[in-house]
Amino acid sequence: MKAWEIFWAFVIIFSTLSFTYMSVKILFRGLNELREMFKNLES
Amino acid sequence: MNLNLFDIIIIAAYIILIFLSGTIVKKYVKDIDKFLVAGRSMGFHLGLLSLMCTEIGIITYVYYAELGYQAGLAALIVAFPPVIAYFFLGKTGFIIKPLLEMKIATIPEFFSIKFSRGVRLYIGVIMAIGGILNFGVFPGVEANFINIVTGIPKDYLLLTMVILLTLVLLYTLVGGMVSVIITNYIQFVLLSFGMIFITIYGIYIIGWDNIVDSVVSNIGEKGISSFSPDILSSQFGLGFIIWQVLFWTALLVGWQAISMRLFSSKNSKTGQKIYKWSALMFLSRGVMPILWGVLALAALGSGVDSLEALPLLILKIIPPGLLGIIFASLLAASMSTYASYLLSWSSVVSQDIIGSAIFLVTKKKLNSKNQLLVSRITMVAVMLFIIWWSLFHEMEGYLYFYLNMTGMLFIPGVLICVALGIYWKKSRTLGAYLAITFGAIPPMLYLIWPLEVKEYASEIGWGGFLVALVGMVLGSVIQNIFKPKLEGSTK
Numbered sequence: 001m002k003a004w005e006i007f008w009a010f011v012i013i014f015s016t017l018s019f020t021y022m023s024v025k026i027l028f029r030g031l032n033e034l035r036e037m038f039k040n041l042e043s
Numbered sequence: 044m045n046l047n048l049f050d051i052i053i054i055a056a057y058i059i060l061i062f063l064s065g066t067i068v069k070k071y072v073k074d075i076d077k078f079l080v081a082g083r084s085m086g087f088h089l090g091l092l093s094l095m096c097t098e099i100g101i102i103t104y105v106y107y108a109e110l111g112y113q114a115g116l117a118a119l120i121v122a123f124p125p126v127i128a129y130f131f132l133g134k135t136g137f138i139i140k141p142l143l144e145m146k147i148a149t150i151p152e153f154f155s156i157k158f159s160r161g162v163r164l165y166i167g168v169i170m171a172i173g174g175i176l177n178f179g180v181f182p183g184v185e186a187n188f189i190n191i192v193t194g195i196p197k198d199y200l201l202l203t204m205v206i207l208l209t210l211v212l213l214y215t216l217v218g219g220m221v222s223v224i225i226t227n228y229i230q231f232v233l234l235s236f237g238m239i240f241i242t243i244y245g246i247y248i249i250g251w252d253n254i255v256d257s258v259v260s261n262i263g264e265k266g267i268s269s270f271s272p273d274i275l276s277s278q279f280g281l282g283f284i285i286w287q288v289l290f291w292t293a294l295l296v297g298w299q300a301i302s303m304r305l306f307s308s309k310n311s312k313t314g315q316k317i318y319k320w321s322a323l324m325f326l327s328r329g330v331m332p333i334l335w336g337v338l339a340l341a342a343l344g345s346g347v348d349s350l351e352a353l354p355l356l357i358l359k360i361i362p363p364g365l366l367g368i369i370f371a372s373l374l375a376a377s378m379s380t381y382a383s384y385l386l387s388w389s390s391v392v393s394q395d396i397i398g399s400a401i402f403l404v405t406k407k408k409l410n411s412k413n414q415l416l417v418s419r420i421t422m423v424a425v426m427l428f429i430i431w432w433s434l435f436h437e438m439e440g441y442l443y444f445y446l447n448m449t450g451m452l453f454i455p456g457v458l459i460c461v462a463l464g465i466y467w468k469k470s471r472t473l474g475a476y477l478a479i480t481f482g483a484i485p486p487m488l489y490l491i492w493p494l495e496v497k498e499y500a501s502e503i504g505w506g507g508f509l510v511a512l513v514g515m516v517l518g519s520v521i522q523n524i525f526k527p528k529l530e531g532s533t534k
Contacts, residue, residue: 001264001267001268004116004117004267004268004269005116005255005267008116008119008267009251011119011122011326011330012119012242012246012330012334014326015122015326015327015330015331016239016242016243016327016330016331018323018326018327019235019238019239019324019327019331020235020239022091022320022323022324023231023235023239025088026088026089026091026092026231027092027228027231027232027235029087029088030086030088030089030092030228030231031228033085033086033087033088033089034089034224034225034228036086037085037086037089037224
């Protein structure tokens with residue numbers, strides 16, 4: 001049971017950190033893509 | 044009322060911002076392709092962001108938290124099958140690459156290209172029934188959640204649903220996918236902040252030791268170990284994992300709200316990349332809300348209605364002044380899902396049912412302007428139906444399994460038909476009809492049979508895929524014997 005407990009603690013930490021990193025990344029880079037998308041839609 | 048003036052100002056500002064940004068894009072939407080798939084101009088980061096917004100709503104939080112509240116940390120295993128499915132499809136391009144290269148807007152379109160217009164109409168009808176029954180429980184569950192968090196009396200449940208959906212409907216009707224993408228961007232800022240904050244703050248307030256102790260005292264060892272007593276007889280054991288991996292693979296191919304994101308991407312390389320990285324994001328999408336359910340168990344004890352555990356947890360742990368931002372983040376998650384699902388299911392009704400039926404009768408296609416009009420009318424009709432269904436449908440068993448089984452009405456048939464349609468040259472129209480029909484029978488039994496049957500969800504789940512495969516092989520073999528394929532024909 002202890003092994004499962006450690007495994008779940010690792011999964012929770014990993015998923016929280018990776019979600020935070022990916023969220024910041026896609027918000028930052030997504031802004032440029034949003035501009036590009038509107039340019040394409042206008043043309 | 045649980046919200047103070049500051050909270051209300053934040054929520055009002057968010058709603059106004061979303062509404063304005065969703066409606067100013069009207070000038071960009073000139074034809075049905077821009078309305079449904081934003082002119083196929085979506086890049087990788089925007090695609091990933093939009094997919095996350097679509098697939099994360101209050102309903103997602105509630106059904107995952109219900110699993111965590113009732114099954115403890117052991118339920119975290121549920122977050123892994125989507126990771127496997129996304130990574131596999133994204134990395135290999137299996138099924139999705141040929142689909143992207145076909146440049147279709149909806150999955151049923153594939154059926155008319157590979158099989159026949161009749162199959163497209165048939166899958167469209169079953170897809171619409173499954174999808175809309177699935178969508179149909181969203182407003183009730185979410186309005187109940189909103190009422191608990193805000194303190195609005197439950198007598199106003201219907202009014203809450205109508206206001207929420209009308210707001211979403213207005214901007215989606217005007218701007219279609221373009222509106223959905225731009226509002227998704229704003230919504231993701233709030234949604235991601237809310238998810239990260241609740242997770243970290245919740246663990247900080249309650250403490251890891253208390254979380255584990257609470258699971259052990261309320262549920263026992265099977266609340267920690269997903270394979271207790273053993274991997275074969277556990278509710279999250281091997282049968283469950285096989286079913287869920289198949290189910291998620293099929294969802295990523297045939298779930299309209301997901302595949303529309305895929306079809307909106309710039310090219311097949313971008314589409315594959317979106318899926319590959321979604322694997323990581325979908326792990327968090329499952330893990331975080333399941334953990335919130337476990338936090339609710341530790342904070343509230345085991346005597347609470349499992350569907351109300353999460354809103355009660357939020358009320359208990361979020362400090363005053365932050366509740367407005369957290370509530371806006373939850374609302375953002377919800378509105379983005381409604382917008383995408385309204386667009387997705389109404390596009391199946393308008394394009395694949397009404398459009399196909401008109402073509403079968405008149406032998407003429409609707410022009411783009413009329414397709415847009417039909418799409419908008421069906422969107423309103425879908426909204427009215429889901430409000431009605433939410434009011435009258437009573438939930439039995441896990442909400443997660445109800446949602447899975449409504450999707451299962453068409454998902455096994457779609458996966459088998461699309462996979463074999465692409466990779467098995469002998470697949471035929473009769474096989475497609477039988478695969479769709481056979482695949483729909485097990486989940487239909489789950490939905491209408493008594494409560495005791497609901498214990499066999501995993502068997503019914505993977506069984507649906509097996510019988511769909513049998514149907515495809517059987518039907519194709521029969522048709523190939525009695526009506527062999529003509530030389531050079533694709534059907």
